Amino acid sequence: MDDSRVVTPPYLAGPLRLFPFTGLMLSPSRIGDPSSARAFARPYRDVSARLVSWEDKGFVRHDDSPAVYLHEYTSGGITIRGLVGALDISHRARRAAERVVFPHEGVHPGQADELADRMDEMKMHPAPILLVHRGPQQLRTLLAGVMATPTYQDYTDRAGQRHRIWAIRDAETLAGLDASLAGSRAMIADGHHRYAAYLRLQHDHPGGPADHGLAMLVDQDDTPLYMGAIHRVLAGTTLQELEAAAASIGARWRPCTATEAIAALGPTTLVATDGESWGILDIEVPRRRASIEIVHERLVPALASPPHRVTYHHSLDDALTHVSPGTGVALLLPALDFDLVLRVVAAGRLLPEKATSFQPKPSVGVLIRSLSDE
Incomplete structure (x- = not known):
């Protein structure tokens, strides 16, 4: 099996x-x-x-x-x-x-x-x-x-x-x-x-x-x-590769500081870091859809090489302990809105694995x- x-x-x-x-x-x-x-x-x-x-x-x-x-x-x-x-x-x-x-x-x-x-x-x-x-x-x-x-x-x-x-x-x-x-x-x-x-x-x-x-x-x-977010670490992926993938799907990449990145995180704004450099990723999210769906349906498949593995982390600090330049990228995601999740399931769709954490x-x-x- x-x-x-x-x-x-x-x-x-x-x-x-x-x-x-x-x-x-x-x-x-x-x-x-x-x-x-x-x-x-x-x-x-x-x-x-x-x-x-x-x-x-x-x-x-x-x-x-x-x-x-x-x-x-x-x-x-x-x-x-x-x-x-x-x-x-x-x-x-x-x-x-x-x-x-x-x-x-x-x-x-x-x-x-x-x-x-x-x-x-x-x-x-x-x-x-x-x-x-x-x-x-x-x-x-x-x-x-x-x-x-x-x-x-x-x-x-x-x-x-x-x-x-x-x-x-x-x-x-x-x-x-x-x-x-x-x-x-x-x-x-x-x-x-x-x-x-x-x-x-x-x-x-x-x-x-x-x-x-x-x-x-x-x-x-x-x-x-x-409802908390669950962040991703893309092992083996670099910020340059993620930036190129973002450009290929029409998303906008902006280099920034860690403080600017965390403040910008939102429904259509993701954050990526290798633990040293930081970037803001503005993506287009269709109505009644969630950014996490776009990440797994379009962004990750657009990478020149797939990640060696994807791991899941409930906090920024935990995600950061698993990345460093050249080893991987932490992709930080916003927490989902409950009504949005209801709309997704009512439409007959499923969210990607570990999309949100209920606590x-x-x-x-x-x-x-x-x-x-x-």
Whole structure:
């Protein structure tokens, strides 16, 4: 199998539904602790037994009954709130109008298959995929009522994230959730390969626990996730080669200082540096398209020689540690606008791999779904 190829994962058909599940939770003293990752390490078939052992030691607990959870977490001064439940993945969309969950980037089939095999061995979804949508007022009103009740859990984990959780179990409120979400559409913010793995497992084992996948649904208009850029380092490329490629596609190159470059970064303005020299790259971006699309569709293919490799970096400082004159070029990109990403996916397109970073993500272990419990 060619693991380098990228494919579009299947689309789900509506309505968008989150079902109750029996939450499995690490103790607060274990959440955010890097050593806790060993609970989900190889051999994956032993993970369930490993967590049972942890449960005996008080490190893990099962909820008493199924629920859809409202999970609020605060990290670095940003508060995010979302519904966590078992997403119905049992129906595939046959027409564009039926689609309710939209990926914004493709997946590598080999990586998705590996994750599916791992989940199948573990009989577990260790963490929810992250979905974002624009929630209706009806849903916000309902959740305001939930938040007026006592929390199910309230703690700060080892990584400094504060978590507040409400367990939604009563039939009337759950029915209200179904009604509020019936017309919603969501985009995958994080977890594309796990989403694809869910779908493969559902295809292989329909009619059981695999008909659902653990997901967290965040209202971007209520508690918005921060959208950061992911920069590129083009190994083996020089600034002169990049400037020539830019000219060949009608873009304008301007030498500048580092300060001028960072200040100029914008939707149609990119920055390039080899760590010593800097340049501003003004590119033409058609309406309803993103600059990152032009980079991968036109600019990089226009290079006289392709990069030895392309690496991805979430910060300027990290990108700069990987370049020096003659070894490569850091191509700094602007953060994408949420509405622009929505327009891209609504048009049936995907963004290039690692186009944007949604932050902050919740610590692992707050809510886990055990397929053995179902």
